[in-house]
Amino acid sequence: xxxxxxxxxxxxxxxxxxxxxxxxxxxxxxxxxxxxxxxxxxxxxxxxxxxxxxxxxxxxxxxxxxxxxxxxxxxxxxxxxxxxxxxxxxxxxxxxxxxxxxxxxxxxxxxxxxxxxxxxxxxxxxxxxxxxxxxxxxxxxxxxxxxxxxxxxxxxxxxxxxxxxxxxxxxxxxx
Amino acid sequence: xxxxxxxxxxxxxxxxxxxxxxxxxxxxxxxxxxxxxxxxxxxxxxxxxxxxxxxxxxxxxxxxxxxxxxxxxxxxxxxxxxxxxxxxxxxxxxxxxxxxxxxxxxxxxxxxxxxxxxxxxxxxxxxxxxxxxxxxxxxxxxxxxxxxxxxxxxxxxxxxxxxxxxxxxxxxxxx
Numbered sequence: 001x002x003x004x005x006x007x008x009x010x011x012x013x014x015x016x017x018x019x020x021x022x023x024x025x026x027x028x029x030x031x032x033x034x035x036x037x038x039x040x041x042x043x044x045x046x047x048x049x050x051x052x053x054x055x056x057x058x059x060x061x062x063x064x065x066x067x068x069x070x071x072x073x074x075x076x077x078x079x080x081x082x083x084x085x086x087x088x089x090x091x092x093x094x095x096x097x098x099x100x101x102x103x104x105x106x107x108x109x110x111x112x113x114x115x116x117x118x119x120x121x122x123x124x125x126x127x128x129x130x131x132x133x134x135x136x137x138x139x140x141x142x143x144x145x146x147x148x149x150x151x152x153x154x155x156x157x158x159x160x161x162x163x164x165x166x167x168x169x170x171x172x173x174x175x
Numbered sequence: 176x177x178x179x180x181x182x183x184x185x186x187x188x189x190x191x192x193x194x195x196x197x198x199x200x201x202x203x204x205x206x207x208x209x210x211x212x213x214x215x216x217x218x219x220x221x222x223x224x225x226x227x228x229x230x231x232x233x234x235x236x237x238x239x240x241x242x243x244x245x246x247x248x249x250x251x252x253x254x255x256x257x258x259x260x261x262x263x264x265x266x267x268x269x270x271x272x273x274x275x276x277x278x279x280x281x282x283x284x285x286x287x288x289x290x291x292x293x294x295x296x297x298x299x300x301x302x303x304x305x306x307x308x309x310x311x312x313x314x315x316x317x318x319x320x321x322x323x324x325x326x327x328x329x330x331x332x333x334x335x336x337x338x339x340x341x342x343x344x345x346x347x348x349x350x
Contacts, residue, residue: 099278099295115271118297121296129301
């Protein structure tokens with residue numbers, strides 16, 4: 001039986017952080033950038049009076065429209081799919097208004113995967129896969145397989161998990 | 176650690192079959208009923224020229240609006256939730272247009288569950304729970320836990336799984 005890899009979507013396949021920053025900077029005439037977010041989340045760095053608004057960005061159907069994947073993400077997932085069973089597991093329950101836009105993005109950008117392999121969930125501890133590639137280490141706590149931490153500014157200080165900096169490193173690890 | 180039970184939604188918690196029959200009979204002036212569906216699916220019993228149309232019913236946002244749960248379903252799930260970790264796992268990827276309506280139904284009818292415990296998926300083989308209560312035995316094939324078959328007309332001839340006829344039997348099995 002092939003091994004199974006679950007892959008997170010936001011900040012692992014797609015660069016939602018850049019979109020958050022773009023929208024925030026545009027709406028509030030700010031100049032926040034990734035370098036400002038070392039070991040912290042964007043919600044902890046925007047002006048406090050803007051937090052509630054910034055948290056709604058992913059509810060906008062346009063937030064995921066044409067959002068770019070990270071470099072090599074699509075080609076590496078396609079290659080992984082030749083040797084592993086690949087599942088896309090996204091914590092969509094925090095933004096239920098994003099269901100449709102996320103589904104559309106996945107179908108359009110990962111046409112080689114069956115939608116039967118998409119999982120919109122909250123807790124990822126219920127996943128029965130061998131690996132979970134995710135930028136959020138909280139999902140690894142009760143996960144039965146091995147968590148692989150995908151580097152993001154907010155997780156810069158996390159230790160205790162195997163870490164990949166980019167999709168080339170995912171390829172090197174699994175292929 | 177508490178044991179985990181995943182519970183299917185359609186034809187396990189909510190009576191989607193009755194709604195299918197109601198809508199079909201109304202639109203096409205038919206009188207199909209559950210007794211006509213012994214060991215078969217509705218899609219195999221409606222007139223062949225109506226199949227494509229009937230398959231679209233769950234894509235209508237009104238399909239899940241105010242759809243009634245089976246008798247005792249809510250109270251039994253609420254009681255199970257005191258002793259088990261409960262997840263609602265629904266094969267929503269076949270009807271992505273239903274995401275929002277399903278989410279709304281679950282939030283309104285199961286307010287004692289966190290949306291973090293809702294899973295919209297395709298294949299349920301990725302679930303890492305001890306039990307899966309479901310009317311579709313296909314989901315049990317690669318499921319790591321024990322499948323509990325919730326009786327429905329279409330699965331009348333299925334053998335090889337523990338079976339429950341209704342929610343009172345679920346209560347008796349688990350509590």
